[in-house]
Amino acid sequence: MCLGATAGAYILTLFAAKYRERVLGLVLVSPLCRAPTWTEWLYSKVESNLLYYYGMCGLVKESLLQRFFSKEVRGCSESPESDIVQACRSLLDQRQSMNVWQFVQTMNGRYDLTEELKQLQCRTLIFVGENSQFHAEAVHMTAKLDRRYCALVEVQACGSLVTEEQPHAMLIPMEYFFMGYGLYKPSQLDCSPRSPLSPSCISPELLSPESMGVKLKPIKTRARLQV
Known part of the structure; x- marks a missing residue:
């Protein structure tokens, strides 16, 4: 199972x-x-380039969070960001950017x-x-x-x-x-x-x-x- x-x-x-x-x-x-569709492929390609040249920057984190979490938990100007998204954001800071880069590259080539x-x-x-x-x-x-x-x-x-x-x-x-x-x-x-x-x-x-x-x-x- x-x-x-x-x-x-x-x-x-x-x-x-x-x-x-x-x-x-x-x-x-x-x-x-x-x-991956052409849209997803291009989206992931931009993420990969940002990771490669700038590491785990704020733009990459927002992009990854948007990919996996809904708008309701990501928060906005009227509602705060949920605890689970804050925890995930903290975990992304602890990850080596090259490991995340390899993951994005691999899944983009599936x-x-x-x-x-x-x-x-x-x-x-x-x-x-x-x-x-x-x-x-x-x-x-x-x-x-x-x-x-x-x-x-x-x-x-x-x-x-x-x-x-x-x-x-x-x-x-x-x-x-x-x-x-x-x-x-x-x-x-x-x-x-x-x-x-x-x-x-x-x-x-x-x-x-x-x-x-x-x-x-x-x-x-x-x-x-x-x-």
Whole structure:
């Protein structure tokens, strides 16, 4: 069972297609699966040049944050920057600019995985924020995978890193996903060990996908669940 986001999701997809017998399932967050568009290629090329000549300057940091986070958490003149973006900005200051340069260069040279997607035999759960720059990639990937074993979860008001911006939106879909493997069996009396939400304390209406800002598409499993 593997989980990866953006570039990590690309690598895991490539691995799962090549070593099908070694991957049970994939949980992908804003996955990349196609070669970069001309717009993305040019955008990344500018980032690479800035990193190479000026290091981790303010313009590069803003560009990277814009790529992975939504406008809501990046803040503006009316609302402050969120804690997670501030933490990410601090982490970027600690990274060596040449390492980031190599990462941007590598991902800008990625190739199309559309043909490899046909070789995937494991079930796949895909998360993507509706404001993600990679939203079209996730939709394309979902369209190419076998719909019987793939589900797409679109998270409202969220950027590419759903794991950081709205991790709570991932709980219920992942619980159902793991139930298909028999890895998780919820109790009617106890709340989920993976979730801070307690049914005895929270109104059922608040646990609906719409209330949590999630657009769910049904997850279809290969085997029936035993109740």
